[in-house]
Amino acid sequence: MSDALPPRPAPEPSDHGAPYWAAATEHRLVLQHCPRCDRLQHFPRPWCTECLADDLDVVESSGRGTVYAATVVRRHPNPAFAARVPYVLALVDLDEGVRVMSNVVGCDPESVRVGQRVAVGFEPAADGTVVPVFAPADPGSP
């Protein structure tokens, strides 16, 4: 279905955001990590906001999380998103303890609930980029 839609706009990575988007093209969700504090932070920044260390690495996320907040977007000026309305914009609390903004796809938009379990998936965007999105997790899975 999504083949028929105009592509999502490509993310425009900052230097410190680039590892996140590069991993997404490999269908991996990674989070910025400070080895000194053993702490995750999102969105990625030039350094750890706790200790100022700038030798940060990334760790792979389980891709599982819980919907913290969700809205059904009904209108959008960008043709790529106008073609997708209604769609769900959500804040997802990953099990690793950081929050990301994304979409919840693969279900009736009006069925998405705060507190619902979701799992990461990946969708193509413009210029060969890939963005992590989420879909309802299988009922039996954690």
Place this chain on the structure above:
Amino acid sequence: MAPLVFKTSGTGDPRPVGSIPATSATSDDPSPRAPQRTTLDTAIIGIGEVPPRRRSDGATTLDLVARVARDAMLDAHLRPTDVDGLLLSPTFTGAPLTVASMVADLLGLRPSYCDVVDVGGATATGMVWRAAAAIEAGVCRSVLCVLAEGADPRSGIHAPSWPALPNGQWERPYGSLGPNSGYALAASRHAYEFGTTDEQRAKVAVDQRTNACANPTSLFADTPITVDDVLGSPLVCDPLHLLEIVMPCFGATAFIVAPADVAAAGPHPPVVLRGFGEQITHSSLVSLPDLTRTGIVESAGRAYAAAGVTPADIDLVSAYDCYTITVILTLEDAGFCAKGQGGPFVADHDLTFAGDLPCNTHGGQLSYGQAGLAGGASHVTEAVVQLRGAGGARQVPDCRLALVNGNGGILAEQCTLVLERGGA
């Protein structure tokens, strides 16, 4: 003590990393400082306004700045030579450098303090305390504050986004609508945690429209609405309906802040700044841990502490209302009701000028109109009008103490004032 850890930076300088003791106060500690007040009484002594309208009629931002600045000086009985401070809103997207001195020259000012203030929708309230602090410091005596949204091709409403910002990188690929979807996310979380209903949020819009109908200069002066009208308007971002969302307009506001002796010589009862507080919590929504708890807890807490008052003392609430949910969050976080009780609170209380908790008596931005960053200034000028007793058909009886809150970004920047009617 933790060992020093040195690493080599790109410049070859050894720097300690991970060795800085954590001493800064956290947001869990709302008032780790002395009460914020200026010991010298300062007051708002003049106002000028071009009410919000959908059409600009070609007036540029500079045109509007000149009009409202003149009106504010006339209202305060001051001449340009009496004004020695100037604060501008950053509406001039693409404006040249030194825009503030350019405007000062245009207005005939020779200021000793001149600046652009940008705390989003909190810019107007933020200007009031910055002006008072500058006066307190002896930098200047009469500060003209101007916020405007005009018809320049690249000004506010038409400004391009800046994709390199975190919000562009992390939100744009997902079809975020910025404020519309951001406040909808906050409303969704509030509904989930506290059971806040669409009808309760709609009541805010209805009461404020009642206020607008008593204010001849408001955008929607002639069109009362009902809860059914709000809920029957199109959903934009669930759960927010069209009538829960501000309408972008053109317009401008100016006000003048001055010390007590200047205020006393003016033609109006001075509107005295009794307390203020400001708190910025985030920019990107993922950085706000709890979407139902805003920095108003801190900003209003500091303002009350400085003024020595409590919510029970407040006669008028002038609360930034880009969306209905913003008012509910403000009433909770400024202590008018318990956290989570904002929905039942607005349902059970009359927020009109004749009600038991008058709120946004000019109609709020929802029904008065939102002229860009000048929209937030309407909450300041309405408080001035009410505290002067000049509210006409919408005057709140015996209005002596007002709480004014400015809110910027997506609940990101908060600046709260406590204003009191001064004079005899």
